[in-house]
Amino acid sequence: MNIVEFFQQRAGSWISHRTSHHLIIKKAEDGTSEINLEMLSLPDPQVTELCLQYGFDPALALCGAKVTWDGSMAWDKDKVEDKHQGFTIFVPIADGDDLQQGKLLRHQGYAERAPVVGRYVMSPDDILSLITEYDTVYSEEKFWFPSPDLCLRAGLTTGLSNVASFCTETRKPTEQIIDQPDQTKDVAPVKHFSFLGG
């Protein structure tokens, strides 16, 4: 799988269940988001603008993707101003002929302190790693698809704080609604099977 195929696989609407592990304060936090990725047809004016902004020839854009999301974390409840909502345009540009790694240009739909150019690496076993540094913050996230309708994401952000996060993302059936009734009553815990302990 190359980066374009990865984006194509990621296209669509997803329900994302995220858990963040705050390493310093040793606390977990849960949240739910709805995420949508739409592939843009090239040439696209937003992709062209983003490439030019970073000094790249728009013809180098492997593809363009628009990601929108809407969600909240547990700590944000009842705080309207903390609602996580927005969109981003992503454009991958390969390192020369090597499609498996390169730069990932990003444009966010709201003000940001500094423009961000991240790096992407596709491993031979179809794990996408996204690495970005801005100011004093370093972030690395890995994405993979155990099945076409399930995406797992896990990563670490270090800097002002150290937060490891994990998202289980399932493709959204057309009729699905985020807030489902609690169906956990009388359900027995499931034994965890793991190598290397735990």
Next chain:
Amino acid sequence: MNIVEFFQQRAGSWISHRTSHHLIIKKAEDGTSEINLEMLSLPDPQVTELCLQYGFDPALALCGAKVTWDGSMAWDKDKVEDKHQGFTIFVPIADGDDLQQGKLLRHQGYAERAPVVGRYVMSPDDILSLITEYDTVYSEEKFWFPSPDLCLRAGLTTGLSNVASFCTETRKPTEQIIDQPDQTKDVAPVKHFSFLGG
């Protein structure tokens, strides 16, 4: 990094914070474990026995590791019989000359329905994938070290149930105790930075 170097990096005592996402019932569960990995000096009688049990020449063992763990998940509280505690011996055997993938033999210190031979794959960017199938259960877990004293694990078990799990594991300082007082009061939430939405 090859599989032996990975085990060496993993040697020592770790505090593991695990979150499980139960995909069908849409519920998260947290737990804490203490995990210890000790490299065995070859030849080791436990490694030899495990190789012979699976029909492999003990000389093919790349290394041997004994993993012990002790912990519990939230749902197990007050249930002595559900305490997660045990040990496992792991022995990787490469696919011929290719050290980056092969079989992972496993012996558990308690009764198991069927013997388990898993597969390991080391990716070029040092992500270890462990895959195992037993009965109708399929499990795949990925491990990587963002830093020498931090290991992230994420994976999926499918079969009777579908459970995605994520562990943040920090190397244990000598004096650390699992049950620390809650230090989260008055700590502000941390903004999550992520590519591809969320």
